[in-house]
Amino acid sequence: MSRRNSAIIIGAVISIVALWLTVRQIEFEKVAAALETANYWLLLPNIAIILVGMYQRAWRWRRMALPIKKVAFNKLLSATAVGFMANNVLPLRLGEFVRAYSLSKQDPDITKSASLAMIFTERIIFDLAALIGIFGIVIWSTSLDTPDQLKSSSFLILIVAFSGYFFAVIMAKWPEKISHLAHSKLSFLPLKGRDFLRDTIERFSVGLKFMRSPLAGLSVLGQTALIWFMLGISNYFVFQAFNLNLPLEASFATLAVVSVWILVPAAPGFVGVYHAAVVFTLAQYGIERDTAFACAVVMHAAQYAAVTLFGLYHLWRGHLSLKEVEEEATGADA
Numbered sequence: 001m002s003r004r005n006s007a008i009i010i011g012a013v014i015s016i017v018a019l020w021l022t023v024r025q026i027e028f029e030k031v032a033a034a035l036e037t038a039n040y041w042l043l044l045p046n047i048a049i050i051l052v053g054m055y056q057r058a059w060r061w062r063r064m065a066l067p068i069k070k071v072a073f074n075k076l077l078s079a080t081a082v083g084f085m086a087n088n089v090l091p092l093r094l095g096e097f098v099r100a101y102s103l104s105k106q107d108p109d110i111t112k113s114a115s116l117a118m119i120f121t122e123r124i125i126f127d128l129a130a131l132i133g134i135f136g137i138v139i140w141s142t143s144l145d146t147p148d149q150l151k152s153s154s155f156l157i158l159i160v161a162f163s164g165y166f167f168a169v170i171m172a173k174w175p176e177k178i179s180h181l182a183h184s185k186l187s188f189l190p191l192k193g194r195d196f197l198r199d200t201i202e203r204f205s206v207g208l209k210f211m212r213s214p215l216a217g218l219s220v221l222g223q224t225a226l227i228w229f230m231l232g233i234s235n236y237f238v239f240q241a242f243n244l245n246l247p248l249e250a251s252f253a254t255l256a257v258v259s260v261w262i263l264v265p266a267a268p269g270f271v272g273v274y275h276a277a278v279v280f281t282l283a284q285y286g287i288e289r290d291t292a293f294a295c296a297v298v299m300h301a302a303q304y305a306a307v308t309l310f311g312l313y314h315l316w317r318g319h320l321s322l323k324e325v326e327e328e329a330t331g332a333d334a
Helices: 003-023 028-037 040-065 073-089 095-106 112-141 148-173 175-185 191-206 214-241 248-261 273-284 289-317 322-333
Strands: none
Touching: 003 273, 003 289, 028 289, 040 073, 040 112, 040 214, 040 289, 073 095, 073 289, 073 322, 095 112, 095 322, 112 148, 112 191, 112 214, 112 248, 148 175, 148 191, 148 214, 175 191, 214 248, 214 289, 248 273, 273 289
């Protein structure tokens, strides 16, 4: 069995186990009752914010790509929409590779390696810093009883995140020096390994060019904070749809926990792990598992439907097929 098929099976098994652990003590009559009494009109602001977030991500990407080329916004939006849709319908989180392929197909001046470098930068540096910031704010402002060690560790995690940011600035300004230093000092690695690391650093630095300007870096950081703030607010409307008397912090706590849990390998669309994360978080605020699961189902369905349909529309507009983007993304993954 190939590694790819093994990874797909492992993801499916994890999703099934997570879903089973979530529903095994749930009374589905209560879940059905919660679903029947929910006010689904309140999902409209939730869906609107999710879609606006797509535009925000495209604007952020445009700012990151500016030192390479001023890319048309509609191309970036299309690539973003198709990539996020791919994460919902394709295995192995191929959406990031699909984003890179989609943009390079629309604009050959932006190579796949440059696109991947920018995507990696936004995910590992900016989104991670925003997520850690949200985690820290929730920990220090929450009404829940949290251990002092957890509060203290949040500072350390935040310092690590911003250390990564400043290292990225250094790499953006002096990529040749960093790659040469890594190649010469890591003598314990095989020559092929050092050559690969040097080439990786140089390719990665392409996606960091925008960080040579402090103003550009702060602009992307500000856009990232706005994206995550809006996503946190969007959860609140789902809670209101189920008439859950929760503080606003619960929306951001849910966002932080879900964002961490969906990093675990899972089936397409993060089925199972997403629901488990929502139920776990709401349980900390005293919400019964039955109601929490109903809320998780609706929250996931709204996000899934909005992102998938938006992506499929842009896939159709770009005259691409799902099979084509999967094959290209799988090639890039390899």
